[in-house]
Amino acid sequence: CFGGLHALKELMAHDNEFVTVPPEMCTLQSLVHCDLSFNHITHFPSFPSHSLPCLVHLDIRHNRIVDFPSAAFGHQASLRFIDASFNNIRTFSPSGDWPRLDDTVHVFDAKCIPLWDLIHRHFSGTQLVIDMEEGDPHQPRLNWGKLETLRVHGNDLSILPFDLYILTSVEDLSYDTQYVKIPTQEVVIQGWAMLRCYMRRWNDARNSRHLDISHFSLRLTPVELMLASSLTRLNMSHNRLSGTLDPQLSSLTNLTEMDISHNRLVEIHPKLVHLTRLTAHYVETEGYFAERGGMRWHGNCWRSPPHPVRMQGTRCIFGYIQSFVDAYHSRELHLKGTDLRHVPLDVLKLTHLTTLDISEGNQLLVLPPTLTVLQVLESLLTDDNRLFYIHPELGKMVSLKQFSMKNNVLETLPHELSAISTLKNLRYSGNPLTGPPEGAPVSIRSLELIQADTPQTFEPWMDEVLAAAAEDVPPEATLVYLKNWIRARGSVPMKKTGTGVLDLRALGLGHMPKEVSDLQWSGHQHRHDDMTNLAHIRLDHNPIAELPPVIKAWYCVKSLSLNNCMLRSVPPALGIMEHVACLERFEACDNGIRTMQVAPGTFTALKHLYLDRNDFTVLPLELGWMSSLEVLSLKENKILHVP
Template identity: 25%
Template sequence: MQPLHSPYKRQSKKLPIPVLGLGLVMLLNFASPTSSCTEQERSSLLKFLSELSQDGGLAVSWQDATDCCKWDGISCSQDRTVTDVSLASRSLQGHISPSLGNLTGLLRLNLSHNLLSGALPQELVSSSSIITIDVSFNRLKGDLNELPSSTPTRPLQVLNISSNRFTGEFPSSTWVAMKNLVALNASNNSFTGHIPTNFCANSPYFAVLELSYNQFSGSIPTGLGSCSMLRVFKAVHNNLNGNLPDELFNATSLECLSFSNNDLEGRFDGTPVVKLSNLVVLDLGGNSFNGTIPDSIGQLSRLQELHLDHNKMYGELPSTLGSCKYLTTIDLKGNNFSGNLEKVNFSTLPNLKTLDIYMNNFSGTIPESIYSCSNLTALRLSENNFHGQLSSGIGNLKYLSFLSLAGNSFTNITKALQILKGSRNLTTLLIGRNFMKEVIPQDENIDGFENLQILTIENCSLSGNIPLWLSKLPNLRLLDLSGNQLAGPIPGWINSLNHLFYLDISSNSLTGESPITLMEMPMVTAMHNETYLDPWFFELPVYSDPSLQYRVLTALPTGLNLSKNNFIGVIPPQIGAIPGELNSLNFLSAFDVSNNDLEGPIPTGPQFSTFPSSSFAGNPKVCSPMLLHRCNSAQASPTSISTNQYVNKAVFAIAFGVFF
């Protein structure tokens, strides 16, 4: 497994739910428990009910003989007109009946978070009364039909069709009739084509446009610059290309501008971004922007999140960045920024929670002003050119949970660990490829780290034994000490790490016999490790290689790697002959016991038939119908395991890749 610190393509961590847009148009609901709906409305609702294959218990409440204004999820006005159908999260299945369009006084329709399928009836979008439609988080599919250009003005203000399965070209003429539209959320679908240009020309109140996670292409329409009320424009994860048009920056009410993971380009310092003085979130990560961060960035006084990661930007960070005093997130990873961070006075950023500058060319030492950011929870400085010793000032970061310093030139690992043990909230510590050729501290006084779950100190050429203080980390889940020069035996206390499910101590100089206690660890004996029930999230994604991202601890594979050491003796029988019971592990997707000295037949069955013969290569005493060495009758059942008296550099490696 590669070091867990190298992010690749940034993934958005926000669900595209238009909270702001819905909040803009929340209206008072004047319901009267004494009102009674009309016969037409009752029959329209019952028609809707009849087309549901699963009604979530509505049939119990929706009785034909009762007043439908008293039905579950239904509200009426004082003149006996149905105004609200609110049936979110009811496990409804089936189609949405067009009969709901016959509710002539309906104002708000909320069918979100159900299992509804089929099309969205055009009768709802073209309704002469509905002002809010929310059908998000369903299984609706098909095209979103265009309304005829002759359609009179419709009252619709909020349309949320996000997280469905809609496809096809996104409508353009439909919005001509939507002169009251305030918020549109079509994210998490498969719409194609260009983004329409006429939203604001038709609706002067248009404020929220959310088109993320679709397949939109082409350039960003210049017409959106005329949206004087536009506050949120998000089109994350699409196929947009070209430059940011200058006209876009005329939409000076913008608070959130998010175009990450597209194919946009151009010089960032050539854009008039300073005109967006109300900007709170600026997210342009995962594109091909170049240039520097201009000094004018400091004029964005309301800015809270700055994401410019995975672009082609360069130069030093401007000192004016410290003027953005409300910043909570600075994400610049995966660029070519350079220089000394001392130029930025981080003490003027008291709200900063995440600083991620992974994979750049920054140099010098860590500025002391960073330790003034008392709310910092995630700090990633890995893959740069920092040097020096860790300052005791990091102890001021009482909320620090995620720290990655890997791939720099830091020194004095003993001092670093003595300082970091006081970080009581630290759960992830990645410090590999530093402290080259030092001695790993054996000091039993390194206590603390009681909440640490991930620890990697790989590829440092550290000498010494596996230290006792590791046994005092009660919540440790993943430990990587590979690529060092650790000597001595595997300590007997290893089985006290009850929560450990990944251990890599390969490529060291460990000696002695493999202890039986290693085979008593829960990660080896348990069929289902309790870690896989833990919903714990990383503060920042960690990566085992450029193509594998882990945001959730439960996604990491179970692994035990002891290869490339100097062990002697007999392989413990608990893992000796290949047991047939492994066939019952239907979640096992990778299995490799090659280049050992195993013997006996390879189990047959549906699971093992999926593994290539290379998984068993280098074991001359194993046999199988799939191998050249076939089993005879005397080998029909698994036998004992033997090893050479001394196996140089490798005895065994077990790797279980558990993926769902």
């Protein structure tokens, strides 16, 4: 019927009941305006490439078209306006697919997965490996170089093909943003200009395998990204990705480089450690290995992994994450060589840990009280760090059996560790501590001598030690040392009242510990103000050869006993009124003391002085300065005469 209408310029056939269009329509060489809206057309025939050369305006809205008529109107370079809205169009592709012509994608096992299922799996966290397929090489490429308006809203389009970018002259593109799933709606709602840029980058990635989707303000990982498992480089920097990096990225197994910098990411999902090619590109340069490719992560809000771990590169990041994955099953966490400055928060999530190893290659400064959440931890290894403080709250780790802190800079140990009844192995060599020797048991022989010679001074803790020794398990002197400190000063959290008596007898002390000689410093170290309230200090039966030259903050100390030690002299520091104002009783029997240095104004409060069984040959003249002395005992010395 159209065969002789060569001069026809306008065809107005709207509001009819057309089901199809006759092929002869292609002979309308002068047709400029064609309106076939409001009919029942389901498809158009294929027209030759030279047909309808003058067509400018095409209106096919409100029909029942299922496939966009690219074969009929894809070659009309003169087209400026196309309205295909309110049809049943499900597929539309200028030259190919994204990744196919229908709403399905193909997986490696050749099973067909519907698009809605893909999207559901993506957002539900189900891993699905999908490969991007090439488009149909026979699909005609649209020749719409002059097209300005394209309307496809009111259809069933859930996928906009990435090659829409070729429509560079289009200024007005309408579609239903709420129904479009691919590309991601975050780009779709930003308008046609941004969408065209996004699609162009995808087209570039189709050949280069390098996809750059930076600067698109993305808040979520695009679902279409899961279709491109052949990608080798991925740039998602300068977006708004937040929370945990999407685990579905683990399907991109060919990635050798991934840029996720300048987002709002907090942590990396453990599944991403399967991207092994990100860690495979290391090149040896001048004796060390430098990373090539890998993951760029800076400019985020990382909570995990810690910054020192991230600074060591992708391999260390994935190794750190893998150690937590392994620890979830083995209950043993090993974090050696990760250069940590603090205990990671990730550790506190594994409350079922039995072993925590943060030794060698780390730089911890403090062990925080938060470790107490690990209530079943049995072994804590913190050797070769830079620890200077261990929080006393660690005394609440009720299951701890082994605690090693070798080669640090600790000057004191928290006394509260003595509250851990299961702790049997405490190792701290390589620290500037002045307590009992590491691993040395309490001197049972010395306790037996104390019991025999002075049963009135025998304390309950000594009975406990002798009872344990009878079972061949004598406790370590360090643990008894810490426990006796708690008894002396008390502890509010442990609901113990201090006795004021510091009993450190028979613990193998080679020197007077600094926390004993300087109670003010000790109170600062232990965050405890009652250290200076000690009234009695007992250091008998220890191999102490000399006393420190300076004694500080013994404001309330009334008695000091150093019987059966290895002293050779008594320094005048014990008598300085500024720090030892209340000392009334001093015992230093069974030593090798030959001299006692007493200066004017020292030992003014001393009333009882016991120096039996020493090596005095002459009665010290300095004793005359002790104006308050009431009892002086010098039995069994070598004194020849009294001056």
